[in-house]
Amino acid sequence: MMKMNYCYRQTKTIEEYLQKLEVAKQLIKLLPTHPHIEENIRRRSILKSSLFSARIEGNKLKIEDIRDENLERKPESLAKLEVYNISKALRFLYSSNCPKKLSINLLLNLHRLAMKDIHPEAGCLRKEPSAIFNQAGVAVYLTPPANHIPLLLNKLIKNTGIGKKPIPIKAATCHFAFEKIHPFLDGNGRVGRLVTAFILKRGGFDFRGLVSFEEYLDEKREIYYQLLEERGSNITHFVEFYLEGLVYQVEKVITEIKEFKEERHEDTLLPRRREILEIIKDHRMVSFDFIRRRFMKIPESSLHYDLKKLLEGKFIKKLGSTRGVVYAVNNSY
Missing domain, CATH: 1.10.10 (Arc Repressor Mutant, subunit A)
Structure with missing residues (x-):
């Protein structure tokens, strides 16, 4: 049975990033609210998160290819359908219909939304062996047997809910462990990133839905994949990378909001x-x-x-x- 004892060292870098995220969290609360400006930023954030999450998995679309698309309407092309589906899943996460607790049912629902009309087993846990391949097509990790998945997911959910770890740390470690479990035949990366968005939101670190973390991951895609391929239980480097990206994207949004003095x-x-x-x-x-x-x-x-x-x-x-x-x-x- 796969062990779920992932740990990290409390480095000075991690402490600094956590402090910056806490400051940013409080600062966003204090910034003047510009409802229409924020709604446009939030809409753009969902668009970017959807696009870049798909791009990380190999989608070739660029922001100019979809900026005028109506993501309320199902597109015909597969590339745009991938973006559309992730957008629907994100909107569900930020809606009042989203459950308050992480569960296997929520994971299945997110997978169903993200992979609808893309994969025949959308919303289903894998029932066969699988592996994680690098960009050269070489198997770098053999995933746990299919019959272990429910137990491993329940353990992951329990570990995420207990303890006093800072919320951003919980999001990072959950994401890493989820990708190692690899519970679906396809779409694990997309669902893993949706799960971290859920954890951040439930823990008060969603930053009013204005931040597109996936944009950073797409820019650093090669490093992101390399860190996910790391073996062993110490995932300090992945945690540092995750927090660095979150800080970078949050500070960028705060700078943008500060530039608006009043709504026009x-x-x-x-x-x-x-x-x-x-x-x-x-x-x-x-x-x-x-x-x-x-x-x-x-x-x-x-x-x-x-x-x-x-x-x-x-x-x-x-x-x-x-x-x-x-x-x-x-x-x-």
């Missing part, structure tokens, strides 16, 4: 409508065809609806009629 009327806009407004500002007057060429991947009906909402909000005005219509900024807003 356009801060209430959804990202694409904000971008359309900026285009109209830059060019003074634009036609629908001009806007359509800037958003080739977006259905014309969606762009017409965006313009309608900008008109209703008195952000822009319509000049001319029929084919000669152009749009300009409404200076009164």
Whole structure:
């Protein structure tokens, strides 16, 4: 039976990162709340977390490929479906419907959401032997037998819930152990990162849902995989890496929030409508065809609806009629 006795050394580096995270946690509570600005940052954070979690597993999409996608609607391509599914799972985690306690049922539900229409055994624990392969395709780790998985997961859940370890440490050690158990045939990395997001949220370290930790992991993908491949029970290096990434992403978001002194009327806009407004500002007057060429991947009906909402909000005005219509900024807003 696989042992679950992972430990870490309380290094000076770990102590410093934990202090920074505690300070950041308190600082975010004290920062002025800008509801519309934060909602846009939160929406972007979920988009980034979804994209970069998929990219870590080999998805080739870039942020510009999906920034205009409506993640409320199921996409047709497999690459975008991967991002869409993770987005749904993240929204579930941050919703009132999410359970308050970690359980095997929650793990199965997260896997079902993340792998729906991607893998035939979405929401099911693996029933056969498996291995973890490196990027060269070489098996670097033989996973525990399938019949050990329920017991190992229950042990992991128990270990995560007990003790006085700081929440970020619990998230890091749980993530490492989860990947070693490898409870599913596919999607273990995605679900493992969702589980750490759940632990951070339940422990008060979700930072108002504004932080995309997966963006850092994608940037440091090679180091991330190397550390997950480490053998032995001492996972100090992985814990340091995990905390470093969390600190980096949190401090970046805090810097961004501090730059906003007060909300403006356009801060209430959804990202694409904000971008359309900026285009109209830059060019003074634009036609629908001009806007359509800037958003080739977006259905014309969606762009017409965006313009309608900008008109209703008195952000822009319509000049001319029929084919000669152009749009300009409404200076009164």
